[in-house]
Amino acid sequence: MGSTNSTLSKIPNVEELVQETGFTPAHIVRLYDRFEALDKEKTGHLRPQDFGAINRLAINPIGDRIIGAFFSPGQETVDFHSFVRILAHFRPADKKRPKDPSMPEPVNSRTSKLKFAFQLYDQDKDGKISRAELLQVLRSMLEMQVTEEQLESIADRTIQEADLDTDDAISFEEFRKSLEKVNIDHKMSIRFLR
Amino acid sequence: MYISHLWEWQCLCCCINLVPLSPPSLPPSLPPSGIIAKELSSLEQEIQELRASGTTLSSEPEFEMADIMYFCRRGMESIVDDEVTKRFSAQELESWNLLTRSNYNARHISLRLSVLWGLGLFIRYGFLLPLRVTLAASGIGLLVVLTTIVGFLPSGWLRTYLSEKIHLMSYRICVRSLTAIITYHNRYCRPTKCICVANHTTPIDVIILANDGCYSMVGQIHGGLIGVVQRAMVKSSPHIWFERSEVKDRHLVAKRLSNHVADKTKHPILIFPEGTCINNTSVMMFKKGSFEIGCTVYPVAIKYDPRFGDAFWNSSKFGMVNYLLRMMSSWAVVCSVWYLPPMSREEGEDAVQFANRVKAAIATQGGLVDLLWDGGLKRGKVKNTFKEEQQKLYSKVIYWIGSLKVISITMNYSETM
Numbered sequence: 001m002g003s004t005n006s007t008l009s010k011i012p013n014v015e016e017l018v019q020e021t022g023f024t025p026a027h028i029v030r031l032y033d034r035f036e037a038l039d040k041e042k043t044g045h046l047r048p049q050d051f052g053a054i055n056r057l058a059i060n061p062i063g064d065r066i067i068g069a070f071f072s073p074g075q076e077t078v079d080f081h082s083f084v085r086i087l088a089h090f091r092p093a094d095k096k097r098p099k100d101p102s103m104p105e106p107v108n109s110r111t112s113k114l115k116f117a118f119q120l121y122d123q124d125k126d127g128k129i130s131r132a133e134l135l136q137v138l139r140s141m142l143e144m145q146v147t148e149e150q151l152e153s154i155a156d157r158t159i160q161e162a163d164l165d166t167d168d169a170i171s172f173e174e175f176r177k178s179l180e181k182v183n184i185d186h187k188m189s190i191r192f193l194r
Numbered sequence: 195m196y197i198s199h200l201w202e203w204q205c206l207c208c209c210i211n212l213v214p215l216s217p218p219s220l221p222p223s224l225p226p227s228g229i230i231a232k233e234l235s236s237l238e239q240e241i242q243e244l245r246a247s248g249t250t251l252s253s254e255p256e257f258e259m260a261d262i263m264y265f266c267r268r269g270m271e272s273i274v275d276d277e278v279t280k281r282f283s284a285q286e287l288e289s290w291n292l293l294t295r296s297n298y299n300a301r302h303i304s305l306r307l308s309v310l311w312g313l314g315l316f317i318r319y320g321f322l323l324p325l326r327v328t329l330a331a332s333g334i335g336l337l338v339v340l341t342t343i344v345g346f347l348p349s350g351w352l353r354t355y356l357s358e359k360i361h362l363m364s365y366r367i368c369v370r371s372l373t374a375i376i377t378y379h380n381r382y383c384r385p386t387k388c389i390c391v392a393n394h395t396t397p398i399d400v401i402i403l404a405n406d407g408c409y410s411m412v413g414q415i416h417g418g419l420i421g422v423v424q425r426a427m428v429k430s431s432p433h434i435w436f437e438r439s440e441v442k443d444r445h446l447v448a449k450r451l452s453n454h455v456a457d458k459t460k461h462p463i464l465i466f467p468e469g470t471c472i473n474n475t476s477v478m479m480f481k482k483g484s485f486e487i488g489c490t491v492y493p494v495a496i497k498y499d500p501r502f503g504d505a506f507w508n509s510s511k512f513g514m515v516n517y518l519l520r521m522m523s524s525w526a527v528v529c530s531v532w533y534l535p536p537m538s539r540e541e542g543e544d545a546v547q548f549a550n551r552v553k554a555a556i557a558t559q560g561g562l563v564d565l566l567w568d569g570g571l572k573r574g575k576v577k578n579t580f581k582e583e584q585q586k587l588y589s590k591v592i593y594w595i596g597s598l599k600v601i602s603i604t605m606n607y608s609e610t611m
Contacts, residue, residue: 034274056272059580061588062262066269090270117263137262144582145589154257162259170259179260187240187263190271 007032017081021088021107027192028084035080045077046070061141065120073125089116092189111176113188118175128169131155237584240264241591256592318523326371326522333367334419338426340364345429354459357430358408365404372398374527378406383533385409385462385492388455389484392494393556394466395474396507397514398521399496402529409464410454414438420514432460444483455489462492467549473506474498476563477556480549490536493552495560499528532559 007029008014017028036042038050051067052058060066070078070086078086091108105112121129121137134155142151162170162178170178241261340360347353369376378384384407392399403409412434415424424435434454440446454460467480474497485491498505503524507517521527534555539548557564 031274051273054272054276056276057269059584060265060269060272061581061585062265063269063581066266066273087270087274090267117260117266120262120266121259138257141261141265141585142589143585145585158257158259175259182260182263184263187260188267190267190274 011080013081017084021084022091022094023084023088030192031084031087032080035083043077045079046083047077061143062120062137065123065137065140068123069116069120087190089113090188090190092191093185108189110184113184114176114179115172117188118172121170121175128167128171129175130169131159134158134170237264237587238591238594241588261588261592318525322373323519323523326373329367329371330518330522333364333371334423336367337361337364338423341426341430345426353430361404361408361427361431365401368401369405372401372521372527373525374398374402374405374529376402376405377530379530379532380535381406381533383492383535385494385533385536387458387462388489388492388536389451389487390462390464390492390494391467391480391484391552391556392464392496393474393477393560393562394468394471395496395498396471396505396517396521398505398527399466400464402496402531403464403494406531408461410434410461411464412436412451434463448483448487451484452487452489455487467553471507473508474500474562476565477553477560478565480553482545482549485539485545485549485552488539490538491548491552492536493534493556493559495532495534495556495562497530497532497560497562499530502526502528505529530560534559 008025011017011028011032014025014028017023018025023031035046038053039046040050040053048067048071051070052063057063057066070083072082085107088107089112093108093110094106118129119125121133123133123136135151138151138154146154159168159170162174164174164177165171241264337360341357344353344356344360347356386407390403390409392403400411408431410431410433411427413424413436415421415435415437424433427433428435432454434450436447436450451463454463465484467484468478469481470478472478503521503526505521505527512520537548537552537555539545543551554564556562
């Protein structure tokens, strides 16, 4: 643990990160220390095993999916920049930011957070949550606690409620519609204390 | 022991002007703050909040697509900051105590502060450190020489008496060498037999407790200076040292401990059941070995005040010598020791439950967080049973919400009739 300035100078392209993600330099330093603490072999990258070492994540029913969200398809390691970019989804939304249609969607907006949650379901990234994908999520959240038939009936009911164009899958728009009453910003945000 | 008192008095005079004699009262125990705000609401509360306001008539589990967000957020929180990993590094302070080592965001604030810090540095390294190192050296030297001499005496009351006095005197000198200001609470509960358990933050814990009473230590025989001290100590009073090969044999360990405990004339055994040093903000899982012996257990809670110097030994970061130098160049080691009333295993309680009960008592008294996790987990994998518990809880919640909806709908229906 060194001073902020010495750690900041170790991180390449800090300015770019600050712009992109909206984290303050102090938060980026904390995330960097955390990244280094997780990277036990000091390779400069994180692998799925490094995430697996976190106890609370290992007992999380969807822990594997969360870890998978950090890795782009085909990639086996994640560097610090990608690490911060994914975590930036969970920054609380900036209330004062004016809605500027010409600027790209900020990474912590309501839509981006919804997309993140959608991708946790949609593992094959085809833009739709199929019945099989929904069943997989239900299985990981409930496993031994309910029977296979109950799982299937839950999946059927959920699709029935959400699926408006009756294609037996849930698109992103339908997903967004079914969650319109949920306070996404509150539920999908992590606030830094200092 | 006139000479020892004279020595102590001289040292005390040196230290008296620098450190307040009455220890400042420890601040009320605050929950250890993390770097992110953790919602304290439970799984049940959060899943309920995620429910949209629609009603469906079914007694089946009420699943919503938004439920995944709860688990997702908890997962991300643990990636950014988890309870266990941070216990193995030093606690962060709210306000700075002029030691760069405890300042996380060290940066230049003002000239006045830097001057103060420089002055503090000079006092600590130029004045306090040499004084303390001399004291420590003489303390250890006296211990080794005197215990060896007493070891030549035949066993009897004289030998026991002398050995006690020598041990107490040496530990007192060592305590002064660290400038440890210790407050002992509830001394009437001080262990005089059987087993004494305490939470473990640093090897100095031993010196702090042994300053107030005689204990038998348990541990592995080391080489080097520590080995010399260990061998000398065991000549005059019964300590339990194991060879490296014997440590793995749990049966042998248990047998030696029981034999020692059965002998009423021997001192209480001092054991640290966590097995490793934790950073004094929490208590981790106790190993059940010492609770299986079937003896009364005297719990002791030790809490260090981090404002004067952080006592935690991060064994992966510093070696022993480095650590001791850091300790001796801090302002002081201020701590509180609470002796708790003895506890015994109750009917129908197994060793693990007993261990947890003792752990909870120590955590409550010391104002520490009582954690389920095993200190050894910093190296190992977590069990699947914990994940199953999460799934069980979630399934209960969604069934319960479903059945609640049925009840409310039927009630509405019957009211309108």
